[in-house]
Amino acid sequence: MEKKFSITEVTDRKSRKEFLMLPVRLYKNDPNWIRPLDRDIERLFDPRYNKFFHHGTCIRWIMKDEQGTTVGRVAAFIDRKQAFKYDQPTGGMGFFECIEDENAAVTLFNTCKKWLRENGMEAMDGPINFGERNQWWGLLVDGFTEPNYCTPYNFKYYQKFFEDYGFRVYFKQYTYHREVKGGLLKVVHKKAEKVLTNSDYAFRHIRKKDLEQYTEDFRTIYNKGWIKHTGVNEMSDLQAKIMMKKLRPMLDDRLVWFAYYKDEPVAFFIMLPEINQILKYVKGKMNLRGKIIYQYHKMKGTCHKALGILFGVVPEHQGKGVESALVIAFSKIAYSPGFPYTDLEMTWIGDFHPKMMHVAEQMGGSIYKTHITYRYLFNPEAEFKRAPVIE
8 A cells, every 4th residue: 555645935043943853763773874964954044144045945845644744845946047057947955955756756756846947947856955056066976975065965776766756867066075185186186286396376275364365366267167066156355255254163274275366366276174073973963062172172182074065267278287286286285294184076067067177187086976966857748958058
């Protein structure tokens, strides 16, 4: 006999708690899972914190079985700035969690599909975020190790749920890894040395006291280098300042590097301490107790991994070895005694960006984790297209 499931919209304190606690129960025996901070999840669904509500809308649900036990959850959303840029108006679904029951998964997918269709959409991407791509984006399909901060981690059986339902690969996302003290290929090193010996170039790490100037340098490089990416808009002065303000408490001056050509900013590499190595001890609550635990582990040096969250070179300086020169400049500090970070992971690079994949490989990285962003077309007769390649 087929199980029956009921869907309830998350609208009150009790249902919000169920939304947060379901994965805690599901992953209780998984040693790799790290509980996200409750506030990081909740703020995504709060118009006071999430700017995407200015041009979009979202909804979320929990799903219960016949005994009243929460066995699934999911969210659906529409970013009206992006939805109509595709052949089919496309919404999103994400924060999918489910017991190992195909009918339960189908119920959650159908709920998202129905709501999105009623709101004018003809396709849905998932699992994605009602926000920027650098958080909660994609389904983990390879590399089931401890997740990085605000990075999806899920059960292996989710992949079958998505693909059996009819989701197709829109793009793959690769997280690269290298040892901090690892070397570069000789040919790459030679190319980088040409840049390092060119007096027109300068490389330096930030000083927090000068963060305002570095914020503007970052914005300049970002807008020149990222504007061609699908789903990426130009960054305003205010957006850059807000982003840096959020990052400031986590910044380690030694991990954020800029390159300049004749005093003009041309490249950056922004790394952060991988705080999930600390947050796993906080268990989702950044209350007074959580803050004390966090500070204890920060002072203890629990974090030994750095996470490269943003890397960019303006188009006119790409392919000249600037990216490798940044790594070599950084290594002069990284190789010094007492440097606490031993491993580096680079935030995901889409398979639609082969140039950046090549750069990550030149920097000594190798693919460590793979996520997938899927797309599901409501009309099965419609032509499916993968994400366009960035040349």
